[in-house]
Amino acid sequence: MAFLEVSNITRRFGGLVALNAVSFDVEKGEILGIIGPNGAGKTTLFGVISGFIPPSSGNVVYDGESIIGVSPDRLVRRGLMRSFQIVQSFADMTALDVVTTAALTRRPMREAIDYAAQALLRVGLGGKEHKTPATLSLQDKKLLELAKCIATDPRCILLDEVMAGLTMAETAAPIAIIEELNKQGVTIVMVEHVMPVIMRLAQRMVVINFGEKIAQGTPDEILKDQRVVDAYFGDHLDA
Numbered sequence: 735m736a737f738l739e740v741s742n743i744t745r746r747f748g749g750l751v752a753l754n755a756v757s758f759d760v761e762k763g764e765i766l767g768i769i770g771p772n773g774a775g776k777t778t779l780f781g782v783i784s785g786f787i788p789p790s791s792g793n794v795v796y797d798g799e800s801i802i803g804v805s806p807d808r809l810v811r812r813g814l815m816r817s818f819q820i821v822q823s824f825a826d827m828t829a830l831d832v833v834t835t836a837a838l839t840r841r842p843m844r845e846a847i848d849y850a851a852q853a854l855l856r857v858g859l860g861g862k863e864h865k866t867p868a869t870l871s872l873q874d875k876k877l878l879e880l881a882k883c884i885a886t887d888p889r890c891i892l893l894d895e896v897m898a899g900l901t902m903a904e905t906a907a908p909i910a911i912i913e914e915l916n917k918q919g920v921t922i923v924m925v926e927h928v929m930p931v932i933m934r935l936a937q938r939m940v941v942i943n944f945g946e947k948i949a950q951g952t953p954d955e956i957l958k959d960q961r962v963v964d965a966y967f968g969d970h971l972d973a
């Protein structure tokens with residue numbers, strides 16, 4: 735049995751079918767990349783897996799149990815954490831407050847603050863603990879999302895476009911953090927538009943187009959798949 739099993743997930747918004755019977759497995763310890771054009775349904779898929787969006791039908795099994803209907807908070811306590819494209823916080827919260835809030839899902843207050851400070855150090859944000867997220871650079875905002883994930887002691891992280899908007903040089907830090915987490919046994923599922931990054935990190939990839947899975951395979955297999963090239967790569971190979 736795979737660590738994460740997505741089976742026949744369909745999600746409708748009114749008449750729009752954002753996801754149509756999408757199925758794939760994620761093995762423990764792997765890095766799975768998910769790609770697809772804008773509006774393909776990737777964020778909706780992450781919302782379903784992480785408990786934020788109920789599916790219209792289908793099932794998600796995490797570590798042997800169905801997690802449909804389980805709240806995002808409870809999933810985080812079970813080690814399933816997702817990042818967001820935009821750091822969400824109240825205006826007067828510092829980076830340390832934001833990460834402490836994440837750490838509190840699994841630790842008491844005093845420990846959570848220490849653990850959050852360590853997570854910030856680990857992503858290279860040492861010294862920026864007391865800045866508000868709004869004043870951080872885009873790269874630091876992305877690193878803050880990673881620190882939030884790390885602070886929850888995840889076993890599986892869903893990363894939503896952590897490289898978006900970064901220069902290739904700026905992607906080096908998040909890439910190193912993701913590789914290190916994975917080496918420590920954390921399973922990673924990542925949605926990413928930056929092709930050189932996902933091609934390098936992902937052991938396997940799933941391609942979604944108009945809410946449907948159109949291909950899966952190793953990065954090399956995906957590059958050679960004509961349906962994928964037609965649907966996606968024409969626009970994104972140089973990205």
Ligand SMILES: Nc1ncnc2c1ncn2[C@@H]1O[C@H](COP(=O)(O)OP(=O)(O)OP(=O)(O)O)[C@@H](O)[C@H]1O
Nearest residue numbers: 747750751752770771772773774775776777778779
């Ligand atoms: N809450 C919602 N209500 C109505 N339609 C929605 C909602 N959320 C998403 N959609 C629609 O579902 C489809 C899939 O959107 P989704 O954001 O999941 O795509 P995506 O692949 O993540 O796109 P992007 O790469 O631009 O983030 C789109 O047509 C979108 O407009």
